[in-house]
Amino acid sequence: MAAAEEGGGGMAVIRDKGEMRSWSRSRRKAGGGLALVPTMGYLHRGHLSLVEEAKKRAQFAVVSIYVNPGQFAPTEDLDSYPSDLQGTSVGWRRWGSMPSSAPPTFTTMGKAAALEGKLVSCVEDRGGEGAGHETWIRVERLEKGLCGSSRPVFFRGVATVVAKLFNIVEPDVVVFGKKDYQQWRIIRRMVRDLDFAIDVVGLEVVREIDGLAMSSRNVLLSPTERQQALSISESLLKAKVAVENGETSCEGLKASVTWSITQAGGRVDYAEIVDQENLGVVKRIRSPVVFCVAAWFGKVRLIDNVEISL
């Protein structure tokens, strides 16, 4: 993969754990802060906003690209998850061709490093370096509910792999998107509970022009499903407006969102209003909440949310 080793805009591609750590340590020793953006590859403009934030917060940015088998259950869509791991620089090139949205800083980005999948594998039955892995991190309350209900091994996989990335990259800052709201809260809690010296930043959901939350899975939607999926963001926005106009009962709000998505042709996995901090289910809105939705369109499961801060 000699081509990818070069990348563009001074980017370096690193594929070895020891090399990654040396790279980070030499930068930090020189005094430059270091920010990490963990991704599962297939980079889209939502990721770009994370990288932009990373570059604001630190002198150096590292983007990890890793489709983590540890967070997919055997029945889930690991195999169909869009991946460009075979060419880690594809995502960067894609950005390079988006002059209107890519800031000038992007092409002059000092250094960005991509870790590739197999080196941080922690799924024992796949053999290789991860063989025998048996250490798992659980954030016991926050991992329950929402996506944790329908994806029971998801968050232990996320927390464990993110901790590995922290120990390999040793960043000062890590940037997540709040589209994965529960993930963001879980990582914040893990960092606090385990005393990682890392600032966890969460960025607002980045949306397509019609409101659909950006996701690597969107490319899997048929044109019809793509249109139907707008029911998520549209109904969430309506719910937010309703709360701003005085509605406090969650039951009606949830029924309305579920109805809208179902009417459009989707299948709701959950539509839940929870406390922004502890993700506990809320019945009547009296403090800041987040309205979280997961829904299927065809074979694609999408998630989205809106924060509603009174």
Add this chain to the structure above:
Amino acid sequence: MAAAEEGGGGMAVIRDKGEMRSWSRSRRKAGGGLALVPTMGYLHRGHLSLVEEAKKRAQFAVVSIYVNPGQFAPTEDLDSYPSDLQGTSVGWRRWGSMPSSAPPTFTTMGKAAALEGKLVSCVEDRGGEGAGHETWIRVERLEKGLCGSSRPVFFRGVATVVAKLFNIVEPDVVVFGKKDYQQWRIIRRMVRDLDFAIDVVGLEVVREIDGLAMSSRNVLLSPTERQQALSISESLLKAKVAVENGETSCEGLKASVTWSITQAGGRVDYAEIVDQENLGVVKRIRSPVVFCVAAWFGKVRLIDNVEISL
């Protein structure tokens, strides 16, 4: 605690997480390696051997002193566990008065820092900074069996607090005693699985002149119990000799150790022969094993082990 802040031999006592991390980072930036010796205080000569090893392996040594509530079940001996947390420097002074065993290097030790208990608490129902803690690390296979059977929350508490210490102290090397054999294996596995950049060193069991494994709990034994407790090390040594003379059947070896301890007045919690690496129970000895024992004498639970490498 101004007195403790001074300590002896250039020792510093650090009680704040942020201060600890700054101290470590400034030393590591200057190029000196840093070794951590995690303890639960009440330091004895066994701990001293760990510190000596730490000083061989790194320019700076940090000793943490923390009686971890997270690894004691409600029914266990947290309250009676011998503690000198009220004067963290007591253990060091004790060493200072042991000219025959304390190496000259000890008193000229560059820096040693002690973290104190409450700052790294992770037991939520005690309130304070640890309130709401909900993140736990489990090493799922190794934590089962041996001490994990009779102390079900023990190793998740150990692994979690050790990970916190790693993130606070950021050492290059950590030194454990192999008296806590299962703990040592669990930490090695955790470090490998979570990619901590730390070398985990295990040191041989340090014994009193009559063979009793050194333990902070030994001071809780009555003179009679102290004498009875010798049955552990004596019977383990006999078992080792028997294996060296050709015995391979574990059943007889375990029965013999159990009998000896029971005859002496002890109550065996477990007497188990397991694989040195994965701690799986062995029936016939064909590869390196460790014979592990836990036994009660009065209200005191002691553990010991011998490695038997054919």
